[in-house]
Amino acid sequence: MSNKLKYVKILTLLFTGIFAAISGYDFHIHRHFKEPVVPSTALTEVRHLSDYEPSLKGTVNDSNIYIFDSGVPGGTALLLGGTHPEEPAANLTALLVAENLKIERGRLFVIIRANRSASTCTRMGEAYPAFYRIKTPWGTKVFRMGDRSSNPLDSWPDPEVYIHYPTRQMLAYMDFRNLNRCWPGRNNSAITERTTWAMMELIREEHIDIVVDLHEAELEYPVINTIVTHEKGEAVAAMTSMTLTAELFDVPLSMEFSPKALRGLSHREIGDHSDAMSLLVESAEPMLDRIRGITDEYLLMTGKDEFVMKAGEHRLLYSPIDERGWPIDVRVGRHSSTFQTMLQFFSSMYPDNQIIISGIPGYKEIIANSLGTYLHNPQEAKEDNVYYD
Numbered sequence: 001m002s003n004k005l006k007y008v009k010i011l012t013l014l015f016t017g018i019f020a021a022i023s024g025y026d027f028h029i030h031r032h033f034k035e036p037v038v039p040s041t042a043l044t045e046v047r048h049l050s051d052y053e054p055s056l057k058g059t060v061n062d063s064n065i066y067i068f069d070s071g072v073p074g075g076t077a078l079l080l081g082g083t084h085p086e087e088p089a090a091n092l093t094a095l096l097v098a099e100n101l102k103i104e105r106g107r108l109f110v111i112i113r114a115n116r117s118a119s120t121c122t123r124m125g126e127a128y129p130a131f132y133r134i135k136t137p138w139g140t141k142v143f144r145m146g147d148r149s150s151n152p153l154d155s156w157p158d159p160e161v162y163i164h165y166p167t168r169q170m171l172a173y174m175d176f177r178n179l180n181r182c183w184p185g186r187n188n189s190a191i192t193e194r195t196t197w198a199m200m201e202l203i204r205e206e207h208i209d210i211v212v213d214l215h216e217a218e219l220e221y222p223v224i225n226t227i228v229t230h231e232k233g234e235a236v237a238a239m240t241s242m243t244l245t246a247e248l249f250d251v252p253l254s255m256e257f258s259p260k261a262l263r264g265l266s267h268r269e270i271g272d273h274s275d276a277m278s279l280l281v282e283s284a285e286p287m288l289d290r291i292r293g294i295t296d297e298y299l300l301m302t303g304k305d306e307f308v309m310k311a312g313e314h315r316l317l318y319s320p321i322d323e324r325g326w327p328i329d330v331r332v333g334r335h336s337s338t339f340q341t342m343l344q345f346f347s348s349m350y351p352d353n354q355i356i357i358s359g360i361p362g363y364k365e366i367i368a369n370s371l372g373t374y375l376h377n378p379q380e381a382k383e384d385n386v387y388y389d
Ligand SMILES: [Zn+2]
Pocket: 083, 084, 087, 214, 215, 216
């Protein structure tokens, strides 16, 4: 080997090592970044998913379960954020609820990061921002941007074909790590199915009446700005959709039924495998569109993108978009009002199982005052009232 070639090889190795070290450091910071949560004074207890499925103890998915018990008999609701951590309006709405809730009747369980593992990486090859920031009156609050599926570091390898349990429906291999294809789960599989299993055990043991799973979708996808409901949730979904479309939202909130032929989704399996009704809500997130421009924090938070708008001009989208974009305040505002309206109709339809909550800003308040106004400063909170997701 010539000397020159030897030096080229050594230099190549050196540069590769340097770049691997830099990116490895970034990945490490992102994976271990902790998001503080300052629950409202209505908090009665924080449990973990491992309380319902012990094998999750000590794993990345031993997520916090924030429990708000009014002490007054009534119904019980479960709010899920972070099923898909690349959809920030979902975990941000769950956080907003956990930090501001007052509860007068019944109980509310909140999981902000339903699939923590998926929040410790971003989608490979998509150049997602690693973090996003929300401005608050006391400074900037930072959040991990995540992926749709669990981190391969926590679940590897993927099968050739993912065979859904228990129906044996064949699904795409990567859906083995997709929390919303792994319901109802099982306790002897990889981490994603064990996570849904833990939540199913929670739903059954705590006699949850209504589960609401929050999401966001690309505008090119037909299931957007909508509620997808199990048959059991039909009346609640229909009343919520009609009321918010007529009285509050600028863009209609539609409603559709959970298809029986597509398995593994929360709106189907939770309703089929427990006494609870299950509903899923989608808002619009232009950053998820394939046709988007630069994939950065600005697009994630403002939902403004000229390429997505152009697609809209050509009638290629299922949701309207203009130069105002889809700001995070609008998306969280819609989710917040949708969840609260669902509980109102649920409580009026099932008077023995009422869940009466207040204190949570809705669509108009969040757009007028911004989401950050309602997030609490962990530095000023009592030390024993700060939790980390
Ligand atoms: Zn989703």
